[in-house]
Structures are given as C-alpha cells and as structure tokens.
Amino acid sequence: MKTAIIIFLSTIMLSTLSSADEYVVISNPKMKDLSTTQIKAIFLKKITVIDSINAVPVNLGAMDPIREKFENKIVEMNFERLKSYWTKEHYIGKRPPVSMQSEESVKTFIKNVEGAIGYINAKNLDNSVKVLYRWSE
Structure with missing residues (x-):
C-alpha cells in the first residue's frame, strides 16, 4: 500500500512538472522568420520596418502575467526598466x-495586420498566425 501511494504521488508530481505553461511570439503569416534579437528590437522600436513592411508590435495589458513573462524573457527588461526606457523614448518622438486587453484581440489584430507581432499562451494558438518563437515556464 505504501509503495502504491509513493508511485501515485510521484506520478502526480511528474505530470505537474511536465505541464509547464508554453508561450509563443506570433506574427502575421506574411512576416519572415525573426531572431529573438530582432523581436526584442521591434518591441523596443529600434527596428520599425522588415522587408519594406512596417513592424507593428502588440503588447498585452500592463498587468498581464504573460506580458511580464515576455518582457523578462525576450525584451530582457522588467516593468520599471521599460517604463523608464519609454519615458526617455517619448522625448525623441x-x-x-x-496594448490589447486579451490574447484573442492580439491574435485577431495580428492575423489582420501585415507587420503585426505579439505573444500569447500557446494553448490559444491556431493556424491563422505564424509562430516566430516558443518558450515555456
């Protein structure tokens, strides 16, 4: 009986560990493949055009946990650092x-705007958008 309980608990722990949340950076299907460095530059507006198409980065709302994960993983800045960055950038125009309030609105916008790029939980992914990068936490 004791062995069965240990096996049962081990199975639960392993299934919990293997079900880490997965996220994707997505774009309009017409966008070319991009590196994470290029994605970061687009979200910091250091790159504004890709192959003569205007790049349109789309964020989730400021307090969205997926946005926080994206900014830490891809942009490599936390909320306060980004706030400071955009304050400085504001003065140069x-x-x-x-920002959009839901993953569905991000996906819809990206599907309909040629240079759009954003991020969502991979469980909300469908074939209307292109996956540029995938990560899990």
Whole structure:
C-alpha cells in the first residue's frame, strides 16, 4: 500500500512538472522568420520596418502575467526598466507598442495586420498566425 501511494504521488508530481505553461511570439503569416534579437528590437522600436513592411508590435495589458513573462524573457527588461526606457523614448518622438486587453484581440489584430507581432499562451494558438518563437515556464 505504501509503495502504491509513493508511485501515485510521484506520478502526480511528474505530470505537474511536465505541464509547464508554453508561450509563443506570433506574427502575421506574411512576416519572415525573426531572431529573438530582432523581436526584442521591434518591441523596443529600434527596428520599425522588415522587408519594406512596417513592424507593428502588440503588447498585452500592463498587468498581464504573460506580458511580464515576455518582457523578462525576450525584451530582457522588467516593468520599471521599460517604463523608464519609454519615458526617455517619448522625448525623441517614439511611443511604446499598442496594448490589447486579451490574447484573442492580439491574435485577431495580428492575423489582420501585415507587420503585426505579439505573444500569447500557446494553448490559444491556431493556424491563422505564424509562430516566430516558443518558450515555456
């Protein structure tokens, strides 16, 4: 009986560990493949055009946990550092990426705007968008 309980608990722990959340950076299907360095540059508006197409980065809302994961993993800045960055950029005429309130609105926008790029939970992925990068936590 004791062995059965240990096996059962081990199985639960392994299934919990293997079900880490997975996230994707997505774009309009017409976008070419991009490196994480290029994705970061697009979200910091250091790159604004890719192959003569205007790049349109799209964020989730400021307090969205997926946005926090994206900014830490890809942009490599936390909320406070990004806030400071955009305050400085404002004075040279640059505005931060547009924000959307839901993953569905991000996906719909990206599907319909040629240079759009954003991020969502991989469980909300479908074939209407292109996956540029995938990570899990």
